Amino acid sequence: MNKITNNKAWFLVLPVFCIVAISAIIPLMTVVNYSVQDIFGPDSRFFVGTEWFQQVLDDSRLHEALLRQIGYTFSVLLIEIPLGIGVALTLPRKGWGVSACMVLLALPLLIPWNVVGTIWQIFGRADIGLGGYILNMLGVSYNYTQSSVDAWLTVLVMDVWHWTSLVVLLCYAGLRSIPDAYYQAAKIDGASRWAVFRFIQLPKMQSVLVIGVLLRFMDSFMIYTEPFVLTGGGPGNATTFLSQYLTRMAVGQFDLGPAAAFSLIYFLIILLVCWVFYTVVMNAGQREEQ
Amino acid sequence: MARIDLNNLAHSYFPDPKGDEDYALRRMEHVWEDGGAYALLGPSGCGKTTLLNIISGLLTPSHGKVLFDGKDVTNLAPEQRNIAQVFQFPVIYDTMTVFENLAFPLRNRGIAETQVKTRVHEIADMLDLTGKLKQKARGLGADEKQTISLGRGLVRDDVSAILFDEPLTVIDPHLKWVLRRKLKEIHNKLRPTMVYVTHDQIEALTFADKVVVMYGGKVVQLGTPQELFENPAHTFVGYFIGSPGMNIMPCNIDAGAAWIDGQRIALSDTQLAALGNASGKLELGIRPEFVRLESENATVGDDGIPVNIVKVEDLGQYKIATTRFGNAELKVKVGEDQQVVGQSGVLRLPQEWTKIYADSQLVA
Numbered sequence: 001m002n003k004i005t006n007n008k009a010w011f012l013v014l015p016v017f018c019i020v021a022i023s024a025i026i027p028l029m030t031v032v033n034y035s036v037q038d039i040f041g042p043d044s045r046f047f048v049g050t051e052w053f054q055q056v057l058d059d060s061r062l063h064e065a066l067l068r069q070i071g072y073t074f075s076v077l078l079i080e081i082p083l084g085i086g087v088a089l090t091l092p093r094k095g096w097g098v099s100a101c102m103v104l105l106a107l108p109l110l111i112p113w114n115v116v117g118t119i120w121q122i123f124g125r126a127d128i129g130l131g132g133y134i135l136n137m138l139g140v141s142y143n144y145t146q147s148s149v150d151a152w153l154t155v156l157v158m159d160v161w162h163w164t165s166l167v168v169l170l171c172y173a174g175l176r177s178i179p180d181a182y183y184q185a186a187k188i189d190g191a192s193r194w195a196v197f198r199f200i201q202l203p204k205m206q207s208v209l210v211i212g213v214l215l216r217f218m219d220s221f222m223i224y225t226e227p228f229v230l231t232g233g234g235p236g237n238a239t240t241f242l243s244q245y246l247t248r249m250a251v252g253q254f255d256l257g258p259a260a261a262f263s264l265i266y267f268l269i270i271l272l273v274c275w276v277f278y279t280v281v282m283n284a285g286q287r288e289e290q
Numbered sequence: 291m292a293r294i295d296l297n298n299l300a301h302s303y304f305p306d307p308k309g310d311e312d313y314a315l316r317r318m319e320h321v322w323e324d325g326g327a328y329a330l331l332g333p334s335g336c337g338k339t340t341l342l343n344i345i346s347g348l349l350t351p352s353h354g355k356v357l358f359d360g361k362d363v364t365n366l367a368p369e370q371r372n373i374a375q376v377f378q379f380p381v382i383y384d385t386m387t388v389f390e391n392l393a394f395p396l397r398n399r400g401i402a403e404t405q406v407k408t409r410v411h412e413i414a415d416m417l418d419l420t421g422k423l424k425q426k427a428r429g430l431g432a433d434e435k436q437t438i439s440l441g442r443g444l445v446r447d448d449v450s451a452i453l454f455d456e457p458l459t460v461i462d463p464h465l466k467w468v469l470r471r472k473l474k475e476i477h478n479k480l481r482p483t484m485v486y487v488t489h490d491q492i493e494a495l496t497f498a499d500k501v502v503v504m505y506g507g508k509v510v511q512l513g514t515p516q517e518l519f520e521n522p523a524h525t526f527v528g529y530f531i532g533s534p535g536m537n538i539m540p541c542n543i544d545a546g547a548a549w550i551d552g553q554r555i556a557l558s559d560t561q562l563a564a565l566g567n568a569s570g571k572l573e574l575g576i577r578p579e580f581v582r583l584e585s586e587n588a589t590v591g592d593d594g595i596p597v598n599i600v601k602v603e604d605l606g607q608y609k610i611a612t613t614r615f616g617n618a619e620l621k622v623k624v625g626e627d628q629q630v631v632g633q634s635g636v637l638r639l640p641q642e643w644t645k646i647y648a649d650s651q652l653v654a
Contacts, residue, residue: 179379187347188374189442190369191394199385200383203385
């Protein structure tokens with residue numbers, strides 16, 4: 001095949017390039033700039049090379065926050081994805097129930113994040129909160145401001161409450177796209193309920209599930225507002241996740257150099273995980289086709 | 291294999307049907323004989339698929355019963371009825387290989403793996419799928435997918451009946467012939483009861499021993515392709531089957547003959563006797579194949595009708611002449627060797643092919 005080269009084509013890419021540069025590349029470069037320098041003022045700056053990166057990588061409190069973050073994100077995915085699929089499967093397929101369920105499900109998604117934090121902060125309080133008070137009345141000693149387990153669970157339940165709807169809606173959309181004939185054929189073939197799920201519903205939901213997992217991974221890995229409002233990262237450091245640690249470092253202690261280095265590592269982790277996940281899943285799909 | 295009886299069957303999608311119009315399927319009695327190859331022919335929306343889904347159990351009829359070999363199965367689910375059905379659009383299980391797809395109905399019923407293997411290979415051989423058994427089904431083309439769907443319908447050897455719901459819609463025309471022949475072969479070999487829904491008359495006539503024509507939620511005729519052609523029991527059958535369809539013209543009966551626009555058409559004595567005092571809207575029907583067109587110089591005589599020739603279409607193997615007398619229009623199929631010249635001619639309607647319908651039903 002003869003390829004036609006025309007360098008004018010580059011001009012067509014230019015607008016997009018400019019937008020991406022302004023929206024992403026230039027801000028990112030300022031972070032890179034901070035991460036390799038020690039800056040005291042506009043006129044006094046020193047190039048420090050990888051010093052900040054090494055300091056950050058050796059920071060044991062950061063390791064803890066990272067582990068906590070990984071544990072949290074995996075718990076979120078492990079609960080929300082199966083739960084979302086489960087709820088989507090039980091939703092009605094027609095009638096007034098459909099719109100009623102859609103509205104109910106969409107409600108948590110519409111609430112601003114810091115409001116979600118506030119709702120749960122009040123809801124969970126042992127003295128005046130409905131949830132906390134009832135739990136204590138039932139004899140469960142529950143106090144998220146003192147017990148780190150309670151705090152951790154509260155943050156987790158809050159996220160499940162807030163975001164499972166997203167997975168449900170995505171899965172529901174995937175399920176709705178399956179033609180009736182598939183279910184009819186499965187009935188004729190004598191397939192069990194499980195086989196219908198395993199061989200019809202799950203494969204047809206695959207692409208929306210990939211999106212769901214990616215979104216939930218990125219969001220929960222970057223979670224900041226809700227735990228900040230609910231527990232402030234405490235008690236101790238029990239619910240201090242990466243974002244919050246980063247904010248403390250950058251805004252609280254004004255360690256801009258390490259904070260910038262940390263930001264880059266953080267960004268790369270998310271990028272890497274998403275890329276690996278996406279490539280693996282999509283390759284698996286393609287290999288099947290061959 | 292089983293004989294299927296439909297007892298006083300009717301179905302409405304409304305919970306509280308009032309008139310006849312509310313019924314997708316009007317009351318019917320019908321028998322599908324064991325081992326027969328039936329085609330269910332009718333226009334879109336005539337209730338074919340409804341009827342098929344009632345037989346397979348995907349739908350429970352609002353009235354009447356379905357019997358398999360005399361056993362009432364009306365309230366049984368499809369998997370309990372032991373029936374196979376192939377749908378209009380290919381249904382395959384994406385994540386499975388072709389082999390697993392074909393084996394699925396067998397494995398679901400707990401059949402021993404050695405038996406599954408031999409059976410799947412047998413069917414794959416019949417459908418030329420052997421080379422593809424190890425492939426994932428997802429990457430195949432539409433016609434291969436539909437072949438797999440057919441295979442899943444055929445793979446169980448103990449089914450009561452195999453139902454096809456317009457299975458060749460998505461298939462390329464040249465493959466349609468191949469697959470239809472395959473189905474016919476399989477029917478000759480295994481003699482399952484087969485019901486084949488289609489709106490394509492050629493498909494119906496080539497596939498089936500018996501064709502059931504449906505119209506407006508009713509079975510209007512059951513017969514061999516030849517019966518449907520020579521003796522349509524309903525004007526719809528006459529119009530729907532054949533290309534072009536039957537000529538149907540309003541007429542009245544008077545003085546021992548039929549009259550169309552003042553033109554006398556002689557009827558036989560048996561026809562006149564059968565007519566008796568038939569009431570309702572009377573129509574005369576005759577197939578274009580049976581009308582004879584003679585040149586304008588021919589003697590009109592007792593049975594001739596002088597006509598104008600409106601147009602002649604040459605279709606290669608034959609010509610179709612559209613003729614007119616009064617307000618009535620009649621199509622005539624003319625052999626390629628016969629010359630049609632001039633603006634007018636003489637028509638002759640042989641009595642044995644002239645049919646009289648009262649309210650669309652054949653009376654004589």
